[in-house]
Amino acid sequence: MTPPPAHGAAAELPPLRLGTRRSALAMAQSGMIADAVSRLTGRQVELVEITTFGDVSREALAQIGGTGVFVSALRDALLAGTIDFAVHSLKDLPTAAPEGLVLAAVPLREDPRDALVARDGLTLPELLEKGAHTRPARIGTGSPRRMAQLNAYARSQGLPVETVAIRGNVDTRIGYVRSGELDGVLLAAAGLNRLGRLGEATQILDAELMLPAPGQGALAVECAAGNTELAQALSGLDDAPTRAAVTAERALLAALEAGCSAPVGALALPRRVESDEIELRALVGTVDGATVVQMSATGHDAADELGRGLAARMLAAGAAGLMGERAK
Numbered sequence: 001m002t003p004p005p006a007h008g009a010a011a012e013l014p015p016l017r018l019g020t021r022r023s024a025l026a027m028a029q030s031g032m033i034a035d036a037v038s039r040l041t042g043r044q045v046e047l048v049e050i051t052t053f054g055d056v057s058r059e060a061l062a063q064i065g066g067t068g069v070f071v072s073a074l075r076d077a078l079l080a081g082t083i084d085f086a087v088h089s090l091k092d093l094p095t096a097a098p099e100g101l102v103l104a105a106v107p108l109r110e111d112p113r114d115a116l117v118a119r120d121g122l123t124l125p126e127l128l129e130k131g132a133h134t135r136p137a138r139i140g141t142g143s144p145r146r147m148a149q150l151n152a153y154a155r156s157q158g159l160p161v162e163t164v165a166i167r168g169n170v171d172t173r174i175g176y177v178r179s180g181e182l183d184g185v186l187l188a189a190a191g192l193n194r195l196g197r198l199g200e201a202t203q204i205l206d207a208e209l210m211l212p213a214p215g216q217g218a219l220a221v222e223c224a225a226g227n228t229e230l231a232q233a234l235s236g237l238d239d240a241p242t243r244a245a246v247t248a249e250r251a252l253l254a255a256l257e258a259g260c261s262a263p264v265g266a267l268a269l270p271r272r273v274e275s276d277e278i279e280l281r282a283l284v285g286t287v288d289g290a291t292v293v294q295m296s297a298t299g300h301d302a303a304d305e306l307g308r309g310l311a312a313r314m315l316a317a318g319a320a321g322l323m324g325e326r327a328k
């Protein structure tokens, strides 16, 4: 069988090396993008496994400080030329642009919302309600953003809740519910979906209740800036509305000088079909949920200006004081 000419030529080139972390989620994400890049370029894509500090450390993410624990080893490999491109969860990517690398594509985003996986098929209102009669519902999350909003919601309902700091991969986290140690855990819906486990969610949390992390549900495809041919090819995976949305969210995060472990939620959504107008909603809160600054802005040309402008208004309203020790 003779392959089409372009593919025939491309197939003679060596495989493209896609650097990936070993976690099930990273492998699922990398596998999806590998297939898409292979279709796009006609070239083979091979996965190269790389261990990052975030995979090895057992400390809480907030402690190991910061941003970039999952991405720096992949970036080192890109710069060293041992891999050709890498796929990151965009929400794990520090906002500072790295020297020598380009964000070649931001593919179409999945559902950006958070999900609850709870015992006995229960929703959050049901869990909290039951907890009021027995003992407060114990809900696991390692994210200050999720804790802040969960606590704020429980306060607004006049119901108690106990947030339990956990971390680990999706399997580990859901395991706390299956073992009965926790009543529920909060996770990104996109992560569950990519693992084929969205069916285990007992509730998808509306953005009114829980604003996702900036960039949640989106992927970032990165390669060396000098590799212009590959960058050009990868840009075929870019989705312009997704890129605009995450640009606004990340500009806000950068202007707040907050990192991925700060109690900051942000979500940009297209306001009208067939328009480039986006609405950016954002929240900064204390982890106990007692104080929250929540604001929104709408704009259409410069997504990064929209994000920066909203951050400035939130800072003027006292947002900086709510973020605790800020990880840059």
Ligand SMILES: NCc1[nH]cc(CCC(=O)O)c1CC(=O)O
Pocket: 089, 090, 091, 092, 186, 187, 188, 190, 191, 215, 216, 217, 218, 219
């Ligand atoms: N910080 C870990 C992480 N990074 C990206 C995702 C989910 C996938 C995504 O947001 O794209 C997760 C797991 C989670 O938050 O449940």
